[in-house]
Amino acid sequence: MISFLKKDKIKERGVIILIAFLSMGILSLLAVHFISFTLTESDMSESESVSNKAYYLAEAGINDAIWKLNNDPEFKNNFLNGTLGESNDILRNNVFGNKDSSYEISFISTALAEAEIIATSTHKIGDSEAHRVIKTYVNKASGTASDWDCAIFSGLRGNEKDGDISITGSNAKVTVSGSKFHANKDIDIIGSSALLTINNGGLTAGGEIKLQGSSSDIILNDSYQEAPTSTIDMPILDFEAWEERATQTYTSKQFEDLPSGSVLNGIIYVSNSVILSEKDYYLTINGVLIINGYLKLSGSQLNVTVNYDQNYGGGLLVNGNLKVSGSDAYFDVEGLIYTSKEFRMSGSSLNFDCTGAIVAGDIKMSGSNINMDIFFNAEYFQTSLDPAMNPESNIVRINHWEEVY
């Protein structure tokens, strides 16, 4: 028998303990490595999740602010009178029952019924905080329609981006007969060979009238030009009331799937945004077409006719942006063309004949060969603008959304 196996007689100083220590050392190193990797990953995902929470908190702040403007009498009045200020700031802690979540809302009135809302959210994680800031411009139509006298009107004023009429495309021919061509901010004619003709009306702007395009001109026949002049409140359109009066209601999909040649009669209400991208397409509305969302028209040879109806009136009313980007389009509208945000024409060979009036938050003509003939006709648009039918614009609209970073 080997002597060292005789335990009782030998004081053993073996090496297995060393091996165990070495092995454990290496394994501990590995474990530390993995733990640090996992912790870094976990921190990254936590930070991602907190950043998302902070964003939605700020969004909740904006919604809270809009609710206040719609429903709280004090906020509502201050908003309509253009007197929102620091005293209206809101600070909410413990949002959704989470003690780490809070947001602050500040309001700045930029004009009557127009304001800038800034929501800053804070979400705490341990000793640090995540912040997100969202800035929106909101407005509410607050004018009166009873003596409306603008043939073309671009009306938002609070936001630097809106309230202009700009012609940047080439060969735009715009003829306005019977009343005013008015922008609450600037009228810019930058495109070449643009011709703006006003017959028996006026050319007015709250800001400047600029004529810069080469070979472009403004012709005033029995008309006047005035800038800067006083601004005009955008007339009210109550889209909820229109929904209640609708004779036919469509979803976006149902409306977009209508075949060419469709003729719709009455008050046609589409519950959401519409994109029509068709070729050689004809659509006729005998009455009023209301789109509760934006309307985007592209494709080619799109023909849209809106005929005035004695019972329902006439018009194309859009609760959002109206963008026409196709080619060879033809629009013949008897009544009111109303878009609560931007009316943008960026296609080529676009023809608009409107007997009534055009009201928009902002108008941009950047396409080429745009021909627009507007004959002011109060009878055709008054039914659509009638205050009795539009008791209130109960919707505060966000006309621009911006994240601050």
Add this chain to the structure above:
Amino acid sequence: MNKKKYQKGFSLTELLIVLSLFILVMGAIYSAYILAQKAYRESESFAEMNQNGRVILERAVREIRQARDIIDELPDSLGTEIPEDALVSLEFEDGHIQEPYHYIKYFKQEDKVMREEIKYYFPSDPDTFLPWNASSSSETVSSVITKGPEAIGEHVSELKFWDIPDINIFLKMEKDNKESVLKTKVFGRNL
């Protein structure tokens, strides 16, 4: 006979046994270490790939959400599938800055997603920003890249955009023969 026997060193046999045991144990530990290292590298590579995807989506989503206009015609979705004509790049008007007509484009180049800022202008008046489709009878609109193109993420094998106003973004990531797919939808607040 009762004299105690004190061992003062290791015999050759003892050393051999201990060394062979040590080598065996070390061999086992080493292979475990190599395996762990491989798993670590793979997960690190996967995490890096996903992090790249997250960064790309985070930035693109934030800018598209604020876009004032999308220039490209986005195709409609066909159920849950990606439409065949889904776009591989997207150009839109920046809604983050005050002045209009600043454009941003996202596209894929090699395995990177690139971002560039574009300005459209008439050569006779290079300081005025114009819409991308502005036209004039005397001159054609020119464009210049005002910033970029800069890579905002790598390890991308596919980038697709479709549908509007809920714009779908599809990203396929690839690194070290591993694949990952990221998808999101963003609603354009200013469209």
